Amino acid sequence: MREVAVMEIGQTPVSEHWDKSLLELAGEPILEIFEKSAISTVESIFVGNMMSGTANRQLHLGAYVADWVGAAGAEALHVEAACSSGSAAFRSALMAVASGEVDSAIAVGVEKMTDSPSAEITSKLANAADADNERDMGVSFVSLNALIMRRYMEVYNWQREDFAGFSINAHANGVNNHNARFRFPITKEGYAKAGIVADPISVLDAAGIGDGAAAVLLVPLERLGKTGKTVKIVGSAAATDAIAIQHRKDPLWLAAAERSAKKAYSQAGINPSSVDLFELHDAFTIMAALSLEACGFAERGKGPMWANEEMISPHGKLPIATMGGLKARGHPVGATGLYQIVEAVEQLRGTCGKNQVENAKIAMTQNIGGSGSNIYTHIFCLAE
Amino acid sequence: MREVAVMEIGQTPVSEHWDKSLLELAGEPILEIFEKSAISTVESIFVGNMMSGTANRQLHLGAYVADWVGAAGAEALHVEAACSSGSAAFRSALMAVASGEVDSAIAVGVEKMTDSPSAEITSKLANAADADNERDMGVSFVSLNALIMRRYMEVYNWQREDFAGFSINAHANGVNNHNARFRFPITKEGYAKAGIVADPISVLDAAGIGDGAAAVLLVPLERLGKTGKTVKIVGSAAATDAIAIQHRKDPLWLAAAERSAKKAYSQAGINPSSVDLFELHDAFTIMAALSLEACGFAERGKGPMWANEEMISPHGKLPIATMGGLKARGHPVGATGLYQIVEAVEQLRGTCGKNQVENAKIAMTQNIGGSGSNIYTHIFCLAE
Numbered sequence: 001m002r003e004v005a006v007m008e009i010g011q012t013p014v015s016e017h018w019d020k021s022l023l024e025l026a027g028e029p030i031l032e033i034f035e036k037s038a039i040s041t042v043e044s045i046f047v048g049n050m051m052s053g054t055a056n057r058q059l060h061l062g063a064y065v066a067d068w069v070g071a072a073g074a075e076a077l078h079v080e081a082a083c084s085s086g087s088a089a090f091r092s093a094l095m096a097v098a099s100g101e102v103d104s105a106i107a108v109g110v111e112k113m114t115d116s117p118s119a120e121i122t123s124k125l126a127n128a129a130d131a132d133n134e135r136d137m138g139v140s141f142v143s144l145n146a147l148i149m150r151r152y153m154e155v156y157n158w159q160r161e162d163f164a165g166f167s168i169n170a171h172a173n174g175v176n177n178h179n180a181r182f183r184f185p186i187t188k189e190g191y192a193k194a195g196i197v198a199d200p201i202s203v204l205d206a207a208g209i210g211d212g213a214a215a216v217l218l219v220p221l222e223r224l225g226k227t228g229k230t231v232k233i234v235g236s237a238a239a240t241d242a243i244a245i246q247h248r249k250d251p252l253w254l255a256a257a258e259r260s261a262k263k264a265y266s267q268a269g270i271n272p273s274s275v276d277l278f279e280l281h282d283a284f285t286i287m288a289a290l291s292l293e294a295c296g297f298a299e300r301g302k303g304p305m306w307a308n309e310e311m312i313s314p315h316g317k318l319p320i321a322t323m324g325g326l327k328a329r330g331h332p333v334g335a336t337g338l339y340q341i342v343e344a345v346e347q348l349r350g351t352c353g354k355n356q357v358e359n360a361k362i363a364m365t366q367n368i369g370g371s372g373s374n375i376y377t378h379i380f381c382l383a384e
Numbered sequence: 385m386r387e388v389a390v391m392e393i394g395q396t397p398v399s400e401h402w403d404k405s406l407l408e409l410a411g412e413p414i415l416e417i418f419e420k421s422a423i424s425t426v427e428s429i430f431v432g433n434m435m436s437g438t439a440n441r442q443l444h445l446g447a448y449v450a451d452w453v454g455a456a457g458a459e460a461l462h463v464e465a466a467c468s469s470g471s472a473a474f475r476s477a478l479m480a481v482a483s484g485e486v487d488s489a490i491a492v493g494v495e496k497m498t499d500s501p502s503a504e505i506t507s508k509l510a511n512a513a514d515a516d517n518e519r520d521m522g523v524s525f526v527s528l529n530a531l532i533m534r535r536y537m538e539v540y541n542w543q544r545e546d547f548a549g550f551s552i553n554a555h556a557n558g559v560n561n562h563n564a565r566f567r568f569p570i571t572k573e574g575y576a577k578a579g580i581v582a583d584p585i586s587v588l589d590a591a592g593i594g595d596g597a598a599a600v601l602l603v604p605l606e607r608l609g610k611t612g613k614t615v616k617i618v619g620s621a622a623a624t625d626a627i628a629i630q631h632r633k634d635p636l637w638l639a640a641a642e643r644s645a646k647k648a649y650s651q652a653g654i655n656p657s658s659v660d661l662f663e664l665h666d667a668f669t670i671m672a673a674l675s676l677e678a679c680g681f682a683e684r685g686k687g688p689m690w691a692n693e694e695m696i697s698p699h700g701k702l703p704i705a706t707m708g709g710l711k712a713r714g715h716p717v718g719a720t721g722l723y724q725i726v727e728a729v730e731q732l733r734g735t736c737g738k739n740q741v742e743n744a745k746i747a748m749t750q751n752i753g754g755s756g757s758n759i760y761t762h763i764f765c766l767a768e
Contacts, residue, residue, distance in 0.1 A: 001483055021516070053437045053464075053511055057519070060512040063624040063757040067631065073643060075622040076758065077472050080437075083443040088461050092476070099385055099483035127437055128444040132405070135441070195743060221744040229510045238459040240447040247451065371449040374460065 001098040003221035005232040005383060006278030008033045009342045011047030014181040014212035014330030016114040022056045023068050030069045033106065037217060043102035045077040048360040049110040049334035050082055054124045055116050065108065074103070082128035083283065085109060086337025087376035090216065090237050097218045108215035109338035116265060120375035125333070128370050130244035142206060142284075144245060144371045146198035149286035151250050153200065155192035156301035160200045164191040165307030167204045170282060170321040173314065174328025175356040179339075181210045181330030185258035205285040207209035214338035216345070221383060229349045235364075235379030243373040252301075256375040257294035259368060264364070264377040265296075272296040275379075276360040277347055279340040281368040282326045291366055292320075295377070319357045322347060337367035337376065344380050363372035385482040387605035389616040392417045393726045396607045398565040398596035398714030400498040401662035406440045407452050410494035410567025413599035414453045417490065421601060427486035428459040430699060432473030432493040433718035434466055439500050439507045449492065459486070466512030466526075467667065468753035469493060470721025471760035474600065475620050492599035505593060510718070512754050514628035526630060526668075528755045530582035533670035536636050537584065540685035544584045547669035548575040549691030551588045554666060554705040557698065563723075565594045565714030584692060591668040593711075596716035598723045605767060613733045619648030619748075619763030627757040636685075640759040641678035641750060648748070648761040649680075656680040660744045661703040661731055663724040665752040666710045675750055676704075679761070703741045706731060710755040721751035721760065726765050 010029030017025055026047065034040060062076035063299035075096075081088040086109030093105035113121050122142070127133045129144065139147075153159065163177075167186060174180035183272065186204060194202035224230045239259035242248045249255065265271065272295060272315040281289040289303025297308050297318055306312055311319045323329055326336060340359040346352050362381045369375065392633065401409055410431065418424060431445040442448065446460035459480075465472040470493030477489035483708045497505050506526070513528065520732030523531075537543065551570060558564035570588060578586035608614050623643035626632045633639065649655060656679060664679075666672040673687025681702055682690050690696055696704045707713055707727040710720060728747035730736050746765045 001485070023516075049426060050443060051437065053435065053508075054443075056515070057511050058515040058755055059434060059438075059464060060758065062465055063627045064514070066624045067626045067628075067757070072624055072626050073640070074624060076624045077476075077622070078464045080443060080464060081446055085499065092461075095485060096477055099479055101385070101479060101483075113762065124437075127441050130448070131440070131442040132407075238461070240450045240456055240458055240460045241449045242451045242456050243444065244451075258455070324694055344566075370444055370447060373451070 002100060003232055004094055004097045004218050005221040005230050006345050007217045007219045007223050007224060008037045008074045009216050009345050011179055011214040011339060011342050012212055013179040013330055015208040022052060022058055022110065022112045023064060025112055025211060025213045026065045026108055027068045029213050030108055033215055033217045038312055041071045042074060042104045042106045042217065044096050044105045045071060046089040046092040046105065046107045048085035048107065048337060049111060050080055050085045050128065051111065051124050054127065055121065058191055066244040081374045082369035083134040083333045084367040084374050084376050085336055087367035087378065090337060090341055090378065091238060091376060093218050094233055094236055097220060103220060105218050107338060108213060109330035109335035110213040111334040113209045113212045113332060114211050123302045133244040133246060141371065142201055143198040145284040145286055146201045147201055148245065148251060152286055155252060158304050158333060161192055162304040163205060163289065163307055164188050166282060166285040166288040167191060167327050169309065169312050170325040170327035173322055173355050174324025177323040177329060180328050181208060182328045201284060207283045207326035207331035210332045212330060212332035212335045214335055214342045216338065216341055230383040231345045231348045231380050232383045234379060234381050235268035237263035238376045241373050243370055245371055252352040254290045254294040254375065256372060257291055260375050260377040264379045268381040270362065274362050275318065275364045277322055277357045277363050279344050279365040280320050281366055282321055283331055285290055287368060290319065295366065314317035314355050314357050322352065322355050322357060340365040340367060341378065348380060350383050385607060386484060387616055388422040388478055388481045388602050389605040389608050389614050390729050391601045391608060392421045392604045393710025393729050395563055395598040395723060395726050396596055397563040398594040398716055400422035401595040405472060406436060406442055406494065406496045407448065409496055409595060409597045410449045410565055411452045413597050414490055414492055416598055417601045418751050424438060426458060426490045426601065426635050428480050428489045429455060430473040430476040430489065430491045431462045432469035432721060433462060433495060433506050434464055434469050434493065434512065435495065437766045438511065439505065439665050440496055446611045463549040465758045466753035467717045468751040468758050469718035471751035471762065474725055474762065475622060476696055476723060477602050478620055481604060487604060489602050490599055492597060493719035493723060494597040495716035495718040496595045497593045497716060498595050516626040518628060525583055525755065527582040529668040529670055530585045532629065533584055534637060536670060539636060542688050544690040545576055547589060547673065548572050548689055550666060550672040551575060553696050554709040557706055557739050561707040561713060564708040564712050565592060566712045585668060591667045591715035593710045594714035594716045596714060596719045598719050598726045600722065600725055607666055615729045615732045615764050616767045617762060619652035620763050621647035622760045625757050627754055629755055638674045638678040638756045638759065640756060641675055644759050644761040645679040648763050652763040654746065659702065659746050659748045661706055661741045661747050663728050663749040665750055666702050666705055667715055672704065679701050679750065698739050698741050706736065708741050724749040724751060725762065732764060
């Protein structure tokens with residue numbers, strides 16, 4: 001397959017967008033890309049979205065969005081992989097261009113969640129869990145993650161406070177990102193006192209929902225040439241695991257993260273030590289720890305050792321959540337994967353201002369669907 | 385890209401499957417394929433489904449289904465394009481194998497609709513229409529199609545009875561298909577007296593919903609060799625049009641059908657006259673007429689001239705709905721595209737018994753999402 005590069009990116013601040021319809025939200029970053037690239041249409045559009053059918057009573061987002069942005073006629077498809085829908089859309093667009101089927105493809109992730117009461121959203125998010133074995137027992141995604149975190153603390157002997165550094169880093173980075181929803185720093189003391197949502201998970205362990213959309217335009221690398229700050233995709237892999245946590249071999253190990261990361265490393269021809277920054281899926285602090293372990297950065301059971309500035313800040317050993325992560329940028333579920341990718345591209349282009357990772361040449365993103373059952377890993381680097 | 389062939393097919397009778405969960409329904413044709421092919425897993429699975437989130441409160445069907453059939457670890461993704469979700473899954477699987485990304489991919493289409501009251505299903509199906517311009521005005525898909533049919537009758541001077549032949553053919557063929565939901569013949573008189581759902585559409589113009597699932601296993605052609613009855617894919621294209629009918633240039637012309645069919649003909653290197661059978665999207669009789677026109681078979685405005693045995697029966701000029709079509713086989717929306725493809729493969733393999741199209745060498749399928757806004761066309765032929 002041929003090499004593919006990111007031609008342009010677009011994103012909307014994560015917020016409560018009462019003034020925008022689902023369609024306007026989805027269209028905005030695409031029209032931003034059209035304007036920046038001086039183009040007026042695209043051959044194919046892949047829309048990542050989890051819950052428009054249940055939360056917005058609108059399905060069929062492929063044709064819906066294509067029509068709105070003036071690309072009716074194009075191939076357009078809605079893909080859904082729970083919270084990893086955005087990366088699934090990205091991978092679909094990547095395959096379309098890499099295979100030679102089309103010469104331009106847009107991946108857009110969109111989610112409009114704040115129109116609905118939050119109890120309703122919590123219930124609708126649970127449609128991504130196993131209906132028979134999880135959701136109908138009354139668990140939500142917060143409680144599923146709380147079960148994992150509690151067990152992890154028990155087995156590996158950690159305290160709740162040991163996870164604080166993940167959220168402190170995310171919030172510190174979110175302050176400088178004008179697209180982030182929560183632009184305020186938090187402290188260790190604040191974390192310790194934060195209200196518990198599902199013990200041991202507090203509001204400062206959990207990413208907030210939001211409305212948002214982000215998009216990228218992919219084209220063959222040869223179209224852009226290899227000069228300047230062109231970002232190309234060198235690794236793309238997806239893997240699944242049992243959807244119900246109780247059916248997994250080890251509930252404290254993200255097997256699908258390991259599998260997709262190993263495949264992506266192999267495609268890129270790199271080791272974890274070559275990665276300059278890692279936009280991981282910190283929907284909950286426990287997930288940040290588990291991702292670092294499964295992807296070969298932290299040792300098994302030692303993830304929380306990374307929860308400090310020396311390790312994960314933009315100037316640390318492995319910067320994560322560099323623009324705020326899910327925790328502070330916000331987590332409009334189906335859009336999140338594309339925000340991660342847009343931020344990775346910004347880092348490689350060197351446009352991240354105060355949050356810039358120096359000499360960033362290789363960036364990795366990882367997007368988790370469900371409580372670990374559908375995981376996408378992508379690796380990007382500067383074309384040279 | 386490399387050539388791709390259908391290694392095996394599986395399907396469940398369209399029915400009211402009270403005894404099966406969504407998961408059992410989706411898994412059944414995949415396990416049938418595993419058994420027939422003597423394999424136990426597959427590299428990737430694409431699940432076509434429209435409304436599991438709203439009707440079954442279960443999203444994330446990629447990982448859900450992969451896990452159930454014992455393929456956890458595989459890449460798995462849910463795709464949605466309203467009633468063309470099944471063909472969207474097929475095209476995604478095709479791209480995955482054709483590009484060389486994987487050596488085996490299953491596309492499965494599944495829909496479980498009869499658990500919900502039918503008024504609720506009608507309302508949930510309307511999520512595939514334009515929320516602002518159609519659905520919120522109170523129209524359903526039946527009434528949208530009724531508006532198109534009435535205008536078509538007015539503009540081109542046809543009577544309701546002129547469409548009867550489409551349903552009579554579909555029901556005659558459904559009698560011999562043990563996977564069909566409505567296995568009884570109908571007559572011109574019966575059609576004339578049928579109860580009106582939304583004038584001029586009667587129950588005998590409209591396809592019934594149902595529960596069902598169908599699947600295909602795709603592999604590189606070279607793996608199967610070119611001897612015997614190997615079916616390969618020679619054309620695959622998707623195109624969109626405005627989602628709201630009022631936004632289309634001509635509400636009586638399926639522009640996306642024309643566009644995707646022309647592209648598929650060109651890929652296959654054929655003209656419409658080479659097609660031996662055409663599994664079209666007869667969700668409503670008017671759609672059968674419009675598809676025949678847009679794909680270059682009937683002249684514009686003359687579709688109903690084809691609604692008779694000489695033209696469309698298994699022994700006619702261009703057999704359509706050869707196993708009952710959406711009308712008599714039943715229309716479990718997200719599964720329909722894969723039933724069409726499975727039936728096209730059966731025809732090319734020569735296993736259709738009383739409904740066999742003699743010397744069938746080239747088969748075409750076309751699957752319509754919404755009222756014409758997302759259309760997939762595929763062309764299959766025997767590898768020689």
